[in-house]
Amino acid sequence: MIALVSRPLRAIACAILLIGTYMPIDGFAEGTANWAALARRDLQFAGDTIASRHAGAVDGQASVTGPLVNGLRAALAETEAVHNEQDYLRVMTRFIAGFGDPHTGIDLHLAPRGWTGILLDQVEARYRVVWSEAGWPNELPPVGAVAVSCDGVYTGTYLQLKVGPFVNRSAEYATTLSSLAQQSMFETGLGWTPAQCVFELADGTSRRFDLPLRRVPEQVSHSRLNALRSIYHTTAKPVGVTQLGPGRYWVGMPTFDGRQASAAYEALYPKLAALKQPAWVVLDLRGNGGGDSTWGTRALGALYGTDYSNQLEEAGGQQEYLIADSVTVDLLKRYIAAPEFANSREDMIEVLAKVHAAIKAGSKMALVSGQADGLTADVIPALVVHRTHGPRLAAIIDRNCFSSCMNVLQQIRATGDAVVLGEPTIGYSPFGEITRIDLPSGRGTLLIPSAVFRTAQATREPFLPDYAFPGKMGDDNALTAWVNRILDGLAAH
Structure with missing residues (x-):
């Protein structure tokens, strides 16, 4: 996420992350007996880095300090049993x-290395x-x-036992078991796929x-897996506006990554401003994992108008703090x-000046957005700036609406009469401004947030829809028809 001076955060999150290259250091080549030492060194480095460079750890937040202390102790104890790459x-x-x-x-440069030929999902509490892939060498269970x-x-x-420990989605989230099931039939180097399953x-009969x-890729192509990806990773319609019906418009927002969509968004804004007497605008945020919420x-x-949108930004009462150091x-x-962040450049220059001032003053954290008014995270109010003109908003969310997507959802809700549709998100993360730090072994890169946001939203709290879609979030035709029925019902009241 990225914050603004005197205005709440504009999120820059996971979308800015780049994939590194795998360059193992001397002495830890494949097949050597040094995997335990490699794991021990990388783990200790990761723990020390999180303790000193994670904004939540520096800020003393329990959601970070607890997993750091307990998780590192358990992981270091396990390193003696690390004998190969998979263990590492x-x-x-x-x-x-x-x-x-x-x-x-x-x-860690994980990617599908193998596939069982089937996809699972949690459907009505069953898996x-x-x-089921046609033409597979061995017989597969049917759809x-x-x-x-x-x-x-x-x-x-x-x-929960084999897949859950390696996925950063808490078991309490409504969509977690569905996500685990979707991943369980792909091998990524972690050894979690089953050898056999019993099917009803x-x-x-069983x-x-x-x-x-x-x-993968020798026997199954990456292009084949990409073609199947839409089944288990929903994506919003492309950036643009289409008409749903009289006075109703659908706006695709699949990403806030400016590298991918800046031209499309620049073309979108004049079209939105030119809409004739819109009653409803549906903002499709499915699969939007972040970027720049600007x-x-x-x-x-x-x-x-910008005056009202600025008020919506401020409605959460957020404060953003950045670690004040050279990193x-x-x-x-x-x-x-x-x-890709040109829209926020002037704001970031002001933020940089505040970080320099905090370093000069000897402060650990720099307040770069919001007012130093003594409010703490648990008492900052969530405000509503009631809409007096323009269309009513509906937002479509899913399990992959995260980071700056959640920030924009907060702004949408601040209009006071917006309606949220779809499925629950995973929990809210009050962190952002990701720093990439290479492991000593060169086998991977840590992604560590440098910013913490104090807001009315509780850490790990999911965003819940006002109306839950009963079908599959990737079924555009069914979703569109359902949205229209919901809007019809709301208009009637």
């Missing part, structure tokens, strides 16, 4: 996943096959079959199916130079 990947991934926050990450157990363990328990078929992996705020400005200075300089 598992211990590193599990430690970082323990923070339960996608803003705190590790890039069903939602895709609709229920995975009762895997490797002798009930499927839900299997997911449509006729009520049958065991072996699930040998086929290698793109969303400017859309609100096109609909209502943050370097991060801000990179943001200022990045063309």
Whole structure:
């Protein structure tokens, strides 16, 4: 996330992260006996870095300090059992996943290495096959079959024990088991796919199916997996505006990453400003994992005028604090130079000046947005700036609306009469401004937030829809028809 001077945050989050390269250091080559030492060194470095460079740790927030102390102790104790690459990947991934926050990450260059040929999802509290690949060398369970157990363990328990420890989504979130099921049939180097599962078929009989992996990319192409991705990762319609019906418009917002969508957003704003007497504008935020929330705020400005959109930004009463040190200075300089963040450049220059002032004053944290009025995170109010003109808003969210997407959702809700549709998000993260720090081994990169936001939203609190969509979030036709029915019902009242 990125904050503004005297105005609330404009989020820059996961979308800015770049993939590094794998360059192992001397002495830790594949096949050597040094995996335990490598893991121990990288883990200790990760722990020390989080303690000193994570804004939540510096700020003393329990959601960070607890997993840091307890998770590091357990992970270091486990390093003696690290004998190969998979052991190393598992211990590193599990430690970082323990923070339960996608803003705190590790890039170990994991990608699908193998696939079982099927996709699972949680459907009506059961784990069903939602895709079964045709022409697979071994027989696969058909679409609709229920995975009762895997490797002798009930499927839900299997997911929690084998997949859950490596995924930074808390078990309390409504969509977590669905996400775990979707990932469980792909091998990424962590060794979590089952060898066989028992499936209940449509006729009520049960049958065991072996699930040998086929290698990616030798036996399964990456393009094939990308084609299937829409089944388990929903994406909003492309950036643009289409008419749903009289006075109703649908606006696609699949990302706030300026590198991908800056031209499309610049073309969108005049179209929004030119809408004729819109009654409803539906903002489609499915799959929007973040970027620069300025793109969303400017859309609100096109609909209502900048004075009102600025008030919506301020409605949360947020304060943003950045770690005051040279690493943050370097991060801000990179943001200022990045063309995708040109909309926020002037604000970031002011933020940089505040960080320099805090360093000069000897402060650990620099207040760069909001007022130093003594408010703490648990008493900052969530304000409403009632809409007096323009269309009523509906926002469509899903499990992958995160970071700056959540910030824009806060602005939408601040209009006072917006309606939120879709499925719950994962929990809110009060962190941002991601710094990339390479591990000593060169085998990966830590992703550590330098900023903490004090806001009315509680840490890890999910955003819940006012109306939950009963179908699959990726079914555009069904979703569109359902949205129209909801809006019809609201208009009637």
